[in-house]
Amino acid sequence: MRHIIHSKDITRQEMEALFTDANKLEKNPMPNLLQGKILASLFFEPSTRTRFSFECAIYRLGGSIITAENAKEFSSAAKGESIEDTISTMCAYADAIVMRHYQEGAASSAAKVSTVPIINAGDGISQHPTQTLLDLYTIKREHNQIDGISIVIVGDLRNGRTVKSLLWGLSKFNDVSVTLVSPEGLRLPKEAVNEFIGAGLEIKETDDLIGTIGDTDIVYQTRIQKERFPDMAEYEKYVGCYRIDVALVSKMRKNALLLHPLPRVDEIAPEVDELPQAAYFKQVKYGVLVRMAVLKWIMS
Ligand code: NCD
Numbered sequence: 001m002r003h004i005i006h007s008k009d010i011t012r013q014e015m016e017a018l019f020t021d022a023n024k025l026e027k028n029p030m031p032n033l034l035q036g037k038i039l040a041s042l043f044f045e046p047s048t049r050t051r052f053s054f055e056c057a058i059y060r061l062g063g064s065i066i067t068a069e070n071a072k073e074f075s076s077a078a079k080g081e082s083i084e085d086t087i088s089t090m091c092a093y094a095d096a097i098v099m100r101h102y103q104e105g106a107a108s109s110a111a112k113v114s115t116v117p118i119i120n121a122g123d124g125i126s127q128h129p130t131q132t133l134l135d136l137y138t139i140k141r142e143h144n145q146i147d148g149i150s151i152v153i154v155g156d157l158r159n160g161r162t163v164k165s166l167l168w169g170l171s172k173f174n175d176v177s178v179t180l181v182s183p184e185g186l187r188l189p190k191e192a193v194n195e196f197i198g199a200g201l202e203i204k205e206t207d208d209l210i211g212t213i214g215d216t217d218i219v220y221q222t223r224i225q226k227e228r229f230p231d232m233a234e235y236e237k238y239v240g241c242y243r244i245d246v247a248l249v250s251k252m253r254k255n256a257l258l259l260h261p262l263p264r265v266d267e268i269a270p271e272v273d274e275l276p277q278a279a280y281f282k283q284v285k286y287g288v289l290v291r292m293a294v295l296k297w298i299m300s
Contacts, residue, residue, distance in 0.1 A: 002298045003111040003118045007129045007168035014297075015172065019137050021293035022286070030296070034063030037299050040094035041067040042075065042086070043121070044101045045227075049262060049284055050121045050131070054098050057291035063299070066094060072102075084113045091115045096299050117298040125228060128161045130294055131261050132169040134287040135162070135220070141286065142257055142279055143217060146173040152212050154181040154242050155222035155267060157188040159229075162261040163222060164192065171199035179212050180205045183241055185234075186224070209242050214251040219244070219277075221260045221267055245269040252277050259283060 004010070039058045043051055051069060058065050068075050075086060083101065087110040090097050097114065099107060100121040107120030107127070122128045139146050151170065157163050157180055170176045178201050180188055187205065197203055206212060213219060221244055229235035249258065249272050260268060260280040272278050 001115075001117055003107075003114070003120075004129050004294065004298065005107050005111055005118065005120045006127050007132045007165045008171075010129060010133070010169070010172075012172040015133065015136060015169070018133060018290065018293045018297060019140055021296060022137055022289040025292045025296070026289050030061060032062040033296060033300055034058060034061040037063040037095045038093065039063060039065045039295065039299070040090045040097045041065055041069075041121075042071045042090065042097060042099040043067075043069050044072045044077065044099070044106075045122065047100055047121070049287060050100065050128075051098075053284075053287045053291050054119075054121070054295075056288050057295055060288070061292055061295055063095075063295070083109055087114050087118070096295070119294065119298070122161055125159045125161050125225070126164065127168075128165045128261075129169075130287075130291060131162045132165040133294065134283055134290040135166050135259060135261070136169050137290050138259060138279060138283045138286050139218060139257065142282065143255075146170070146176070148175045149173075149218060150177045150179070150216045151218040151220060152179045152181055152209075152216045153220045153222070154209055154244075156186045156224045156228075156238070157182045157222070158186045159225035160222045163188070163220075166220065167196050167201065168199070171196060171201050174200075175202075176200075177202040178204070179216065181207065181209050181212060181242065183207055183238055186238060209244075210248065210251070213244075213248060214253070217253070217256055219252065219256065219258045221258065221264075223260075223263065223265055223267060226265075240266060243267055243269065244272060246271050246275065249275050249277055 098119040104124035104126040
């Protein structure tokens, strides 16, 4: 049985096999592969893309889904049930569970008691491994390779789980150079930076986006994670700090990619969507293929 909890635990070989499978599923759909299988989705935090793309993925493979899109209020968690008991219960109903939770480590606690595969769809500020798979798949498809890339990762690096997840994913590839761009207060913690350097990434840190945006293959923009700020005045300090507009994209290389896990608030101007570098809605589309490949891997 295979859980998907942390990007660190997915090998390069497994990632490449998933990308190959995602390509195959696009060309040769398998509408009956998971017939009779049930996926449970338990979301204790809001989601648009992750939940709907998993729903879409299971339906496209012939399976079914049972879902709680607001598990915090509408599952027995609201009555005080532990995540372990909720998971032990869901195991009696479903063949796999995809879950998003506001607490770091929740998916890993779930995996300890689960008799079916658990997919971590986000645990607090920690991890979001299937987002990483679709981010890397997008880079591979649109840029041809991941080895040797330069990537600028921008925004709320302290609170963004997609950032930490992606860095672990990138560490599986060779010669990746990363520039982390954030305001001082939203930097990735020092220990984490050192851990990623130890894992093989070349990392620079700066607060200067304009000076770095022109000299990179990939720009990965992220949202300031409003829901993680106990003090709204603190959040307001960072609103609009790295807005990417048409003028800024014109400094990017012609063949560079602008990625974003979405949702965006105001950190990419809507006019940018029309530019050739904008690849975030391609990420959305590829997310279904990648999640189909993930479900095929752990459910069939
Ligand atoms: C991200 C998340 O939930 O971490 N969203 C997503 O799944 N695409 C990013 C975010 O919320 O900023």
